Amino acid sequence: MRSLELESGLTLLAVPTPRSTIVHRLVCDRLADRREAGESGAGASAYWIDARNAAAPRVLYDQVSSPGVLSDLRIARAFTAYQHHSLVREVTRRCDPTTELLVAPNVASLYGDDDLPAYEREDLLASSLETLSELGRVLDCPVVVTSADDERAATIDDYARSTIECVRTREGVRFETDGEAVTTGYWHGTYWQTTIPYWVDCCGTVDRLDPVTAADRGLLEVSA
Amino acid sequence: MSPYTFEFEDGTVREWTLTGDGAEPRLVEDYTPSLFVSGPDDALVDLRARLEDDPKVDATDRERWATDLHQAHVGDRSRVLRVDLERVDEVRTLAREIRGVHERETHAPGTFRLFDVDLEPGVRYCLDEGIDPTPGRELRPLRIELSEPALADGDVAALRLDGEPIDERTGDPAAVLRTLGRRLVRRDPDVLVVSHGELIPLIERRAAALGLEGVRLGRLPGWTQLAGENTYVSYGRAGHSPARYRVPGRAIVDTSNSFLWNQSGLDGLQYMVERTGRPLQEAAWGSIGTLLTSRQIRIARDRSVLAPWNKWEPESFTDVRTLHAADRGGFTFAPEVGFHETVHAIDFASLYPRIICEYNVSPETIDCGCGRPAARDGCGGDGTVETVGERNGRVPGLGYERCSHDGFLPDVLEPLLADREKRKRRLAADPSEPEAARLRAESGAIKWVLVSCFGYQGYRNAKFGRIECHEAINAYAREIALAAKRRLEDAGWRIVHGIVDSLWVTPRVPDPEPLDDVTAEIGETVGIPLEDDGSYEWVCFVPLRESIAPASEAGRAPAPPVDSSPDSDQTGTTIDPATEAGGVESGPAGALTKYFGKREDGGFTVRGIELRQRSTPPFVAESQRAFLEALDRERDPRAVCDVLGRRLRELRSGAVDPANLEITKRISRSLEAYSQRTHTVAALERYDRRGIDRRPGQSVRYVVVDDEARGSERVRLPFEGIRTYDEDWYATSVIRACESVVSPLGWDRRRIRTFLRDGRTPRLSTFVE
Known part of the structure; x- marks a missing residue:
């Protein structure tokens, strides 16, 4: 029995490359668990806001035992930062209390493109992240975003309740939170060497924000 | 006659109208260009108040416009803010301020969407004032050229006019410029066709420095730099656009920065002026994407749709199954590597634009939910094109519903398709040479826009692009290719290669159904004509360079064409963007776009190999042509290698220029x-x-x-x-060019070298070249 407890709120997965499929595994496991628990089928319950063509259908199919696992997932791809921001806004309209999971791989990537004037980049990205983070809070569901760029990861970190680092080592990718190694296994080429209990470990060690701080929106706004 | 070229200065417009023997200016002082802003009502009220004190703003108003094609399609409008400006060159500045200052200070990012911002002044003016900038009489061009080294040295004495040096003897800049000045006065050209835009400042400055007051390029004194030079990346390729200049009363065509001029000359340019509404000078430097966008903006304006500045419209959320079905590339039949005799090429003429028109595919007709009936005139969602009776208006494989109502993209493309048809028909009637040249130029210009329109739908910054529309077009193309394959095979033909809209077929039974009948029937069924694109005595499909058999041994007989069963499903494959080419399991994999053949009407068709590559030196290209001729004559790779031997000797003797x-x-x-x-x-x-x-x-x-x-x-x-020159290096190039020609017959570089080393007596055919 796989049991993966992603926390509600925004989680940043700091991935080694934009093509990383770690997030695919995470999402598919979550969906599979719901299906096993007999919770799926009530319509869309997971939304994937894509960037840089991370949502390759083949990669997703590879992660699941049957295509039906993916039936509750809805994907839309953004090709510009403007579209990305529009999709974030669109999700706020589509989400409801049954929404289980939001995913946004390469969440900050498009905001660095040339077709966006410099004055707009930070504000628009901040606005998207703020919205996603708020959605996680209000809906009480996990919002998983990834970034392969350290500089942008720092920005995203301001909005994240937790951050999981994926550090490249000679052995493969190691996961860390707060500088503490939590890896019990490594990626080897295209397959994942460890078992799911790793994730339980991993997510169990993620540091938490002070709940008082998390609940106090005013305080967060000031610190942001 | 309406004006054909425009200048914008200090808030006024000077428009130039051609007269019988020249051109006349008219000054327009009251032109106020507008940009539009959409957003929540209270935010717009607030913005309007903030803009009232802005000296750049002439007036503001609230108007009803469609902010995208969908809105217009369902008969809806937004109440937007119209902002009129004093000067056309301040539109972008104000747009940046609205987003970067006004929005930023009071509203969340992304509150305001801006429209009609990035239109070039001349294009905007014609659009706003309803001007057709098509020249009303035949234009008088003057070609002014300077070689690059001379340009770098600022050597105006080396100037050439209409291909002739102005003054070869004296080399005196003042004399040359005076001659140029006299020629300009006498000819009074309407268009300056310059080899480099940089000639404008060079000539003007030099004339001024030499005190030659009467020498000027414009119809009035003065010149302006419009835009600085710029390096950009488009479709993953770097591009360079040189600085642009304007002189009063004359349109400038910079041939170093004009795709259209180089493809289609002045005739093609004039045609595009008419169809895009871009004045001549703006049409000249426009890329195909820019030209297409201009035409789209014009037609959108007719439908009361504003042109968005940035691309905010995202695709819709969809499930993984649909995404998977939509994410496939064009349909391709893997080429059978080898030498094939009696091959017919057939193609769907203008496949993508015709799909758009025939099936009413447009950003606003896919899943529009407008309540109008779905389109029923097309191919169906049950995976077959043949079952005409069961057409249900859904995009095959994707399930998107397609509306029957008056599509925008068909409106953009139908006149172009019709114009191209008309020109092709007139060309077929054997017109006089000047007429034929004009028809070819126009037809060529149209072709470029037509071939780009499909890809442009998927371009991330296409103003009216939509990815679902791009996918739908692809889905129809696949369906059509499969339907054609089935019908052709039933009729006794075998597909030896196919790329999206072109098929190469050869008889698979002794007495197949006549090809014309079969293609006519297919064309009738899918609604897009399938045309004869020539018959070949033989065609060779070239293997991918890395799959050229390294193990081929000297003395082995030429490999027969790869035999694959016509019924095998492997003959059809969808290109997977990740793996590039679909392969044939046995034998070397074919390169999709590398082939050559001998047409039955004489002459060769060559694609993808060295002869067609821009970088190939003439000697190597000529050598490869000789190899093709030898192959055609002897149908034997050894004969080709004999010719190679002779070419190599010529190279080694140092006799090549x-x-x-x-x-x-x-x-x-x-x-x-x-x-x-x-x-x-x-x-x-x-x-x-x-x-x-x-x-x-x-x-x-x-x-x-x-x-x-x-x-x-x-x-x-x-x-x-x-x-x-480096003999060894060029020898390798020539051998590679030879390998391309003999590789379909199973020969690789090693075998060529072994054959050349044998030192046999050359055969007679070596000397027939």
Whole structure:
């Protein structure tokens, strides 16, 4: 029995490359668990806001035992930062209390493109992240975003309740939170060497924000 | 007559109208260009108040416009804010301020969407004022040219007019410029066709410095720089656009920065002026994407749809199954590598634009939910095109519903398709040569826009692009290719290769149904004509370079064409963007776009191999042509290698004119950004040393003189007085060109070398070239 407890709120997965499929595994496991628990089928319950063509259908199919696992997932791809921001806004309209999971791989990537004037980049990205983070809070569901760029990861970190680092080592990718190694296994080429209990470990060690701080929106706004 | 060229200065417009013997200016002082803003009502009220004190703003108003095609389609409108400006050159500044200052100070990012911002002044003016800038009489052009070294040296004495040097003898700049001035007065050209835009400041400044007051390029004194030079990346390729200039009363065509001029000349340009509403000078420097966008903006305006500044509209959320079905590329039949006799090429003429028109595919007709009936005139969602009776208006494989109502993209493309048809028909009627040249130029210009329209739908910044529309077009194309394959095979034909809209077929039974009948029937069924694109005595499909059999042994007989069962499903494959080419399991994999053949009406068709590559030096290209001729004559790779032997001897004797060994390469980055010591870098260093500016997107030309040498000594530039060349290096190039020709017959480089080393007596055919 796989049991993966992603926390509600925004989680940043700091991935080694934009093509990383770690997030695919995470999402598919979550969906599979719901299906096993007999919770799926009530319509869309997971939304994937894509960037840089991370949502390759083949990669997703590879992660699941049957295509039906993916039936509750809805994907839309953004090709510009403007579209990305529009999709974030669109999700706020589509989400409801049954929404289980939001995913946004390469969440900050498009905001660095040339077709966006410099004055707009930070504000628009901040606005998207703020919205996603708020959605996680209000809906009480996990919002998983990834970034392969350290500089942008720092920005995203301001909005994240937790951050999981994926550090490249000679052995493969190691996961860390707060500088503490939590890896019990490594990626080897295209397959994942460890078992799911790793994730339980991993997510169990993620540091938490002070709940008082998390609940106090005013305080967060000031610190942001 | 309506005006044909426009200048904008200090808030006024000077429009020039052609007269019988020249052109007349008219000053328009009251033109106020507008941009539009959409957003929540209270935010717009607030913005309107803030803009009232802005000196750039002339007036503001609230109007009802459609902010996208969908809105217009369902009969809806938004109440937007119209902002009129004093000066056209301040539109972008104000747009940036609205987003960067006004929105930022009071509203969340992304509150305001802006429209009609990035239109070039001339295009905007014609659009707003309903002006058709098509020249009303035949234009008088004057060609002014200067070679690049002379331009770098600022040597105006080397100027050429209409292809002739102005003054070869004296080399006196003042005399040359005076002659130029006299010619300008006498001819009074409407269009200056210049080899480089930089000639404008060079000539004007030099004339001023020499005190030649009467010498000026415009119909009035003065000149303006419109835009600085710029390096950009488009579709992953670096491009360079040089600075642009304007002179009063004359349109400038910079041939170093005009795709259309180089493809279609003045005739093609004039045609595009009419169809896009871009005045001549703006049409000249426009890329195909820009031209297409201008036409779209014009037609959108007719439908009360504003042109968005940024691309905010995202695709809709969809499930993984649909995404998977939509994410496939064009349908392709893997080529059967080898030598094939009696091959017919057939193609769906203008496949993608015709799909758009025939099936009413447009951003606003896919899943519009407008309540109008779904389109029923098309191919169906049950996976077959043949079952006409069951058409249900859904995009095959994707399930998107397609509306029958008056699509925008068909409106953009139908007149172009019709114009092209008309020109092709007139050409077929054997018109006089000047007429034929004009028809060819126009037809060529249209073709480029038509071939780009599909890809442009998927371009991320296409103003009216939508990814679902792009996918739908692809889905129909696949369906149509499969339907054609089934019908052709039933009729006794075998597909030896196919790429999206073109098929190569050969009989698979002794007495197949007549091809014309079969193609006519297919065309009728799918609604897109399937045309005869020529018959071939033989065609060779070239293997991918890395799959050319390394194990081929000397003395082995030429490999027979790869035999694959016509019923095998492997003959059809969808290109997977990740793996590039679909392969045939046995035998070498074919390169999708490399082939050559001998047409039944004589002459060769060559694609993808060295002969067609821009960088190939003339000597290598000529050699490859000789190899093709030998193959055609003897149908034997040994005969081809005999010719190769002779070519190599010519090369080794040093008898080849270095001009025939010049290589042309497009540069992708600036000199400093190259990390490897390539020939291109060596050439760039030499250009740099001579003060000639080469930017990414431009080309370099060079001859390899010593590949083993260090740095810039490896090459020489064409104007550096080249006397020698690197024989070994060019010999390898020629052998590679030969390999391309004999590789379909199972020969590789090693076998060629072994054959040449044998030193047999050359056969008679060696000398027939």
